[in-house]
Amino acid sequence: MLCVLTLLCTSCESVKGWDIGELERSEYAAVIPVTDIEMKTAADTVDPDTEKMDVTITNLSETEYGYGYEPRLEVQYGDEWYVIPTLGDISWIALWVTLAPGATNNESFPLREYYGTLPAGTYRFVKVLTADGDPLPAAAEFTVK
Secondary structure, eight states, X not given: OHHHHHHHHHHHTEETTEEGGGSEEOSSOSSOOOSSEEEEESOSEEOTTOOOEEEEEEEOSSSOXXXXXXXXXXXXXXXXXXXXXXXXXXXXXXXXXXXXXTOEEEEEEOHHHHHOSOOSEEEEEEXXXXXXXXXXXXXXXXXXX
């Protein structure tokens, strides 16, 4: 009986290939509402070995926003989101991107290079944009089958 309970507890802490106990919980809300910024992925569903994911980021406001290139990928477990760390020797361009009012930027996230093969699940990219120092998170969800 003790072995069965141990197995059940272990399965409660993992989600489709990720050990939730080793992942950082997202600091952002489970649902990030679309306000001034809208993010969309090019595909709703991708394969585990997808090379890259194209995302559009649109400024719906009259305010200029900015953001960095640093990727942030999260996986959903129940009602919570957890941050997926990039692989060991990954780096990205340390530039600031300006998003003018009404403008749309196209970004391409190298999924496999940055994160490896992704287990099945629901994921989201999160970007934190700022205007006058005020942070505004935006997210785009997709599913790995």
